[in-house]
Amino acid sequence: MKSIQTENYSIHFNSNCYSALNTHLKAINYSILFILVDENTHNFCLPQFIEQIETSCTIEIIEIEAGEEHKTIETCVGVWNALSELGADRKSLIINLGGGVVTDLGGFVASTFKRGLNYINVPTSLLAMVDASVGGKTGVDLGHLKNQIGVINPGEMVLIDTNFLETLPENQLRSGLAEMLKHGLIYSRDYWNKFSTDAISDYDNLIYESVIIKNSIVTKDPLEQNLRKTLNYGHTLGHAIESYFLSHPEKEALLHGEAIAVGMILATYISTELSDFPKSENEAIKKVIKRVFGEVTFSPTDYDAIIELLKYDKKNEHGNINFVLLENMGKPIIDCQVSNELIIKAFEYYRA
Amino acid sequence: MKSIQTENYSIHFNSNCYSALNTHLKAINYSILFILVDENTHNFCLPQFIEQIETSCTIEIIEIEAGEEHKTIETCVGVWNALSELGADRKSLIINLGGGVVTDLGGFVASTFKRGLNYINVPTSLLAMVDASVGGKTGVDLGHLKNQIGVINPGEMVLIDTNFLETLPENQLRSGLAEMLKHGLIYSRDYWNKFSTDAISDYDNLIYESVIIKNSIVTKDPLEQNLRKTLNYGHTLGHAIESYFLSHPEKEALLHGEAIAVGMILATYISTELSDFPKSENEAIKKVIKRVFGEVTFSPTDYDAIIELLKYDKKNEHGNINFVLLENMGKPIIDCQVSNELIIKAFEYYRA
Numbered sequence: 107m108k109s110i111q112t113e114n115y116s117i118h119f120n121s122n123c124y125s126a127l128n129t130h131l132k133a134i135n136y137s138i139l140f141i142l143v144d145e146n147t148h149n150f151c152l153p154q155f156i157e158q159i160e161t162s163c164t165i166e167i168i169e170i171e172a173g174e175e176h177k178t179i180e181t182c183v184g185v186w187n188a189l190s191e192l193g194a195d196r197k198s199l200i201i202n203l204g205g206g207v208v209t210d211l212g213g214f215v216a217s218t219f220k221r222g223l224n225y226i227n228v229p230t231s232l233l234a235m236v237d238a239s240v241g242g243k244t245g246v247d248l249g250h251l252k253n254q255i256g257v258i259n260p261g262e263m264v265l266i267d268t269n270f271l272e273t274l275p276e277n278q279l280r281s282g283l284a285e286m287l288k289h290g291l292i293y294s295r296d297y298w299n300k301f302s303t304d305a306i307s308d309y310d311n312l313i314y315e316s317v318i319i320k321n322s323i324v325t326k327d328p329l330e331q332n333l334r335k336t337l338n339y340g341h342t343l344g345h346a347i348e349s350y351f352l353s354h355p356e357k358e359a360l361l362h363g364e365a366i367a368v369g370m371i372l373a374t375y376i377s378t379e380l381s382d383f384p385k386s387e388n389e390a391i392k393k394v395i396k397r398v399f400g401e402v403t404f405s406p407t408d409y410d411a412i413i414e415l416l417k418y419d420k421k422n423e424h425g426n427i428n429f430v431l432l433e434n435m436g437k438p439i440i441d442c443q444v445s446n447e448l449i450i451k452a453f454e455y456y457r458a
Numbered sequence: 459m460k461s462i463q464t465e466n467y468s469i470h471f472n473s474n475c476y477s478a479l480n481t482h483l484k485a486i487n488y489s490i491l492f493i494l495v496d497e498n499t500h501n502f503c504l505p506q507f508i509e510q511i512e513t514s515c516t517i518e519i520i521e522i523e524a525g526e527e528h529k530t531i532e533t534c535v536g537v538w539n540a541l542s543e544l545g546a547d548r549k550s551l552i553i554n555l556g557g558g559v560v561t562d563l564g565g566f567v568a569s570t571f572k573r574g575l576n577y578i579n580v581p582t583s584l585l586a587m588v589d590a591s592v593g594g595k596t597g598v599d600l601g602h603l604k605n606q607i608g609v610i611n612p613g614e615m616v617l618i619d620t621n622f623l624e625t626l627p628e629n630q631l632r633s634g635l636a637e638m639l640k641h642g643l644i645y646s647r648d649y650w651n652k653f654s655t656d657a658i659s660d661y662d663n664l665i666y667e668s669v670i671i672k673n674s675i676v677t678k679d680p681l682e683q684n685l686r687k688t689l690n691y692g693h694t695l696g697h698a699i700e701s702y703f704l705s706h707p708e709k710e711a712l713l714h715g716e717a718i719a720v721g722m723i724l725a726t727y728i729s730t731e732l733s734d735f736p737k738s739e740n741e742a743i744k745k746v747i748k749r750v751f752g753e754v755t756f757s758p759t760d761y762d763a764i765i766e767l768l769k770y771d772k773k774n775e776h777g778n779i780n781f782v783l784l785e786n787m788g789k790p791i792i793d794c795q796v797s798n799e800l801i802i803k804a805f806e807y808y809r810a
Contacts, residue, residue, distance in 0.1 A: 135776075137775060137776040137777065179531060179534075179535055182531075183531055183600070186600050186606065186607060187600065187601070190600065190601075190603060190606065190770060193769070193777065195772075195774045195775050195776070195777075196772065196773075196774075196775060197775045197776055214570075217609065218566075218570070218607050218608060218609055219606065219607065220606060220608075220772040221595065221597060221605075221608045221609055221610050221772070222609065222610065243573065245573065248535070248538055248539065248542065249539070251542060253573075254538065254542065254571065254572060255538060255570050255571065256570060256573045257569060257570055257573055257574065257609055257611075258573050258574065417545070418542060420547075420548065420572040420573070421548075422547045422548075423489060423547050423548060423549045424487075424489040424547070424549055425489065425545065425547075
């Protein structure tokens with residue numbers, strides 16, 4: 107699979123990853139090479155990753171705890187202190203080896219330590235491969251509010267080695283599928299159709315195609331003025347649902363993709379009501395998404411709390427909550443307002 | 459005094475400040491206008507500032523505690539949470555009204571909240587007017603290490619209203635003079651000479667000239683690859699001295715300028731030894747700086763601890779501590795290495 111070269115960074119796949127990395131390490135005389143991992147990628151990904159690196163540079167490993175609940179400023183402070191103690195300077199490189207928590211948090215830590223170190227993302231989860239690590243968004247959560255604190259700063263390169271997917275639990279793999287399905291819905295009916303068959307296979311090519319779509323969108327609109335907003339499809343309600351389940355004492359946390367899957371069914375239903383999205387397709391989409399993700403249980407008492415959380419959405423402007431809707435498959439429209447009544451109707455449609 | 463227009467932001471002075479601000483507020487339809495203050499600027503600067511603003515926008519005030527010891531990530535978390543609770547969105551504006559702590563921290567908070575809000579700096583201390591608020595450096599301390607966490611991101615504009623200086627205690631005014639003296643040493647003998655007379659007067663024009671010098675340097679080298687490093691003159695040892703006094707249980711904290719004043723005397727002495735800076739001028743410089751700042755007391759037991767702190771300096775690369783030295787007044791050289799023995803000799807020269 108051919109590497110993708112953008113103005114600011116490059117994306118390499120599988121066998122090309124390590125030659126690109128080693129060429130980069132040879133070209134730039136880094137002082138220390140830090141690899142940020144969590145406990146899982148420390149065990150399951152780091153050994154084979156390190157084996158591929160050719161450098162005479164000192165390598166230091168920094169480990170954080172795994173899981174979205176550790177994507178916090180407190181974890182950043184721990185990593186910043188570790189960098190200080192291990193002598194990181196502006197000529198150091200940080201390699202983030204992990205899922206979205208490691209790449210988002212590690213990108214933020216690197217972008218802010220001594221006002222900015224170089225960094226490279228090596229996503230090990232499907233979600234991070236097709237979404238988190240491409241486009242330069244970095245960030246951490248503030249309390250239960252997702253990604254409230256961050257900057258946009260692409261690293262030097264993204265290395266997508268799909269062999270790491272073999273280390274991934276089934277539910278984590280599925281979580282990444284939500285963003286790929288989204289790429290179909292907002293950008294390409296052809297791509298969507300590849301998921302509407304019973305068995306999903308040939309992940310390598312599907313990932314490649316998703317990265318092409320995401321990269322083409324963020325390259326055209328890096329600062330999220332218009333087109334990039336379409337990547338938020340399903341995320342307005344999806345993020346609120348994710349936050350709600352994360353903070354609720356009696357509910358089990360949802361994975362990001364599981365929450366976004368629900369958000370996309372809700373957004374597609376709302377699209378039939380507000381922007382004439384074809385009702386027949388809507389049914390088919392719900393079926394495909396539910397086949398992949400199963401059903402999340404909601405009760406009417408959850409609705410208000412989820413709607414309440416919408417007011418913290420990063421895409422809000424002037425007090426308006428901005429939804430992305432679809433006029434048709436591959437034809438998104440941004441900055442749509444949706445009434446609470448219609449949101450509740452959408453939840454009822456989801457449960458039906 | 460004419461406004462200064464750079465590629466990314468503009469700097470306005472005195473009477474021009476408020477017309478520029480009000481024109482900006484009219485042009486951009488902000489959702490909410492946040493003013494960040496500390497307890498001092500809340501009392502002494504906010505009332506006259508608010509009086510000048512013409513807007514129909516909601517104004518919210520966020521107050522932090524005054525003082526360098528509050529320039530922390532914990533304070534950022536407090537401000538981020540306040541922004542969340544008060545409904546800040548990406549169309550909100552943050553105005554930082556205060557000294558360097560407020561402008562540095564407020565700039566960082568704005569640059570990272572929801573991945574970046576617009577902000578405007580209104581420096582109220584001399585130090586912030588001539589240094590902190592120009593050039594887009596934002597940041598907070600990590601433990602006792604100064605400005606370890608931050609980004610480079612200039613705000614929309616800087617408003618320098620020298621009337622605020624009347625609210626400033628004498629020692630704070632003096633603290634700002636250190637950076638102005640530095641601008642003379644690294645950039646202009648003519649400018650330096652304006653400080654070598656007995657009484658310093660006409661602050662307005664001196665400030666204007668300092669801002670011109672600083673802005674001309676950061677515009678030529680925004681990312682601190684070479685020329686901008688010269689602004690670090692006196693800061694390598696100065697920051698270490700500042701950190702040392704801040705963390706020492708028995709010493710009274712020094713103001714930034716007081717520590718930098720010592721650092722500049724040390725750096726100038728080192729320049730006579732390593733880069734042929736004229737010895738006669740060195741004596742005269744020490745005299746001028748000591749006349750303005752008086753004497754800080756050191757004992758030989760302090761030296762090692764201060765030298766130890768140098769290893770955390772943000773400008774270090776590959777384990778080298780990089781000093782700026784002078785070949786002559788207005789002729790700085792960057793990336794110089796200095797032995798610990800010579801640093802100790804410089805301290806002895808300072809005390810002599």
